[in-house]
Amino acid sequence: MATRLNIIYEDNHLVAVNKRPGDLVQGDKTGDVPLPDHIKSYLKEKFNKPGNVFCGVIHRLDRPTTGVVLFARTSKGLERMNKAFKERQTQKTYWAVVEGQLRGKNDLKHFLKKNSKNNKAIVFKRPEEGAKEARLSYNVLKTGDNYSLVEVELHTGRHHQIRAQFSAIGHAIKGDVKYGARRAERDKSICLHARSLTFSHPTTKEPTTITAEAPQTFQPFL
Secondary structure (H helix, E strand, O other): OHHHOOEEEEOOOEEEEEEOOOOOOOOOOOOOOOHHHHHHHHHHHHOOOOOOOOOEEOOOOOOOOEEEEEEEOOHHHHHHHHHHHHOOOOEEEEEEEEEOOOOOEEEEEEEEEEEOOOOEEEEEOOOOOOOEEEEEEEEEEEEOOOEEEEEEEEOOOOOOHHHHHHHHOOOOEOOOHHHOOOOOOOOOOOOEEEEEEEEEOOOOOOEEEEEOOOOHHHHHHO
16 A cells, blocks of 8 residues: 555655645545555554554645645644644745746735535635635746746645636646646646645754655646
8 A cells, every 4th residue: 555655755753745646635535545544554564563653634735736745743743834834834836737828927816715515716806705815926937839837836825726826817727627727637637736845844943845756747848
């Protein structure tokens, strides 16, 4: 079971994986095995642990998204990293391939409301009851005939934020048919990748950056 993991960082308190499309960060109604269970099996085997193994979920990525996901190996690591994420003391950088041609740098600001029925974010240009402010900045790394590669920095952490905001400006993420992309990817992924995560280590306080290699779907655009 643990052979599926692509571990890109590991110490006594934390473990990070480069998540593949389709991997679940947390269990859901599908009943598929989530990443923490795979990590527990890996740690149990690696350290020959007889009892239960701890693996805490610190943050999440959507199922079709790839990239850095950080988990805690200790309750101390979990508590401190949860606080860091809550207080936005972390920096997340994403790569996305979006439909159409974009150029330069820009900031996006919308108001998002989650529709739980279809698990989708509804986008508003102005404040709306129940909608939360969503802000991001992007920098275009490469522009082709039909697609653009953008680097995204999140300033808020809303449900499906990057997907919804780029769709709202007419540049849906490649493969993201839920938000209006022209066609799906063969592996049901979307071209959204959590490229790097920077934070202060929960015990050493050292600045730490974890970077995840982009999947094959990105290769034509790099």
